[in-house]
Amino acid sequence: MHGIVPAANASLPAFLLFSAEPLAHLRLLDIAIIAIYFGMVIWIGIYLKGQANTSEEFFMAGREMTAWIAGLSFVSANLGSLELMGWAGSAYQYGILATHWYWIGAIPAMVFLGLVMMPFYYVCKTHSVPGYLGLRYGKGASSVAAISFAIEMILMSGVNMFAMAVVMKVVLGWDISFSIIVSSVAVALYVGLGGLRSAIFNEVLQFVLIWGGALLVPILGMIQAGGVMGLKKQIMHNMQTMTGGVAGDSYFHMWRDLGSFSANPMGVHWSGIVFGLGFVISFGYWTTDFLVVQRVLAAHNLRAARMAPIIASFFKMATPFIVILPGLLGLVLLQNGDGSRRELVGEDVVAACSMTGSGAVADVAGCQAAMSKTSLSAAAQSKVLAGGPDAELHSYNQALPLMMVRYLGPGLLGLGITALIAGFMSGMAGNVSAFSTVWTYDIYKSLINKKGSDSHYVLVGRLSILIGVAVSIGAAYLVMHAHGIMDYVQALFSIFVAPLLASILWGMFWTRATKLAGFIGLLSGIVFSASLFMWVKLTPSALASVALSPDAKPMAENVFRALWAFLFSSIVILVISLVTKARPIAELDGLVYGATKLPTEEPVPWYRSEYTWALLVVVIFAGLNILFW
Amino acid sequence: MHGSKIPIWFFIGVLLVTYGLLITGYGIYELATGQLADVALSQAHAPVWWGATLLALGIFYMAKFRPGKAKK
Structure with missing residues (x-):
């Protein structure tokens, strides 16, 4: 999940800089495969330029996307390569506990977005999530959300750009500046030319490439490990050697050992996973982060907008196959040159x-x-x-690239590296296209120039993409020279997400929530959340207080901080709403549950209904959690 | 997105066909010469069957979504 990177990944690039020998050397065939990919994404941008002339076309892709395209784009914008590598590394460290971030940390929220929240976003015809807050609570809340989101997008994009360039240096020996410039210029070109439509089309393409490039690794790994039973047996044996058998069994259970912080290798408790991750962080990201919600807003009708997150949830549930499984396989299959087992470290x-x-x-x-x-x-x-x-x-975060190098020869390695680059570029395109929309609509048009023509705003959008990418490059170099900044930038999402979720949920489902309550709840929640973050940063022992246990590990901090910040914002919104005057119900039409008459959708056969597919998602989700209990 | 425009699935088909041809071609070269890459399970000839899978998928997408034929 964007912004919620594994703890081990938090300082990834800073330390990887010290690596000396690249892990792999590309052949001409690999380079050709990577070059063809770059040629294709730029060609798509040039081809789509003619379909991005009006603001509706440029920022909302003309609201013409089918459910499949919006759905794949929705899940692809989240499939960043750093996340793939970070979670593969976490699986190496913590076993299938890392899968929580893909299942309970995503699926319920995606289904909720599709079935419950999407109608409100779609019916009010907002261009963005801060735009919804503007309609519901007024300019104050909207501006706080827009400015914090814009800053977060650009800084995150820069940090990810730098981190990806360092990965390319470690894996392939590429120069850091070369990677930063080539990838960012390509993204700026295709998003700047074709707008959101180009970003979405490329995200679908990138989604296919990520799977095509990464899927072969677990397939070959499972063949070599002797299937599921062989993998399990070898992990148990290795863990016994390393830890005396303490953690080995926990590697295969998602819930069994979450009864206490000390019983599982991640140092988390089920309450944090269910309420902090499964509710606040997950719902905050999947239902209020404009980076992903923007993809669904581009759907061509309400049914497609509701189906898109549900389609995406099937692929999200399958993602551990290309992320978690390679990490587990790395535990038993990675070897040194002399044939001994290669152990990864922090x-x-x-x-x-x-x-x-x-x-x-x-x-x-x-x-x-x-x-x-x-x-x-x-x-x-x-x-x-x-x-x-x-x-x-080698570090945990190198588990996935190491597995790629182990199994992928010429051509296939190029495809695997292309998958990593595609993952990075889809994330960055998501950042800059979302930034461009929020900047143009919720900051420039709302606060600076309200009377521009449509073509003027398209121009502002295009320029903001160029400027956004340039600032991201600056942020990347800033992080390169001041590594300490990275932790703060990566914490931005977790600081903003909980108060934003509280504001939107209370605003969308409680007619009594008032303008002042929304604004103060959001702003004070951000301050509260940032204070908790700084408290633990400056006094590490405070983690025990934030996560309610002396056995809690850093992974528990994010989930509990989010939970407290959500509760804090909610209480503020509740109290202020009760002592201030609410808006008349009539003004809330299209914005709030209970005050909105939702449009009637054309009836469809049961097998095409979003409710049928949502039910199937829920059944599979429950089955998987029981299977890996 | 409309019938007169090129759908994204066609672009994906073109890319998969190109990759499929390159990777399968290399796999067949390996098979013919016996010069296997220095990677684990190289005797499984993954470039041949994985490249062929990409090629088949690419041909399917190109045919089904070729410009002028495709629906949304």
């Missing part, structure tokens, strides 16, 4: 044991101290300290 250990150009560990004492806290065997530690070829440590 980014901090990789950094502490970084090597000099001659292949020796730069800081022997620091490296020894860092390795002593890991489960690395004495022989493995000696090998690292001795230096030389194949001695370098």
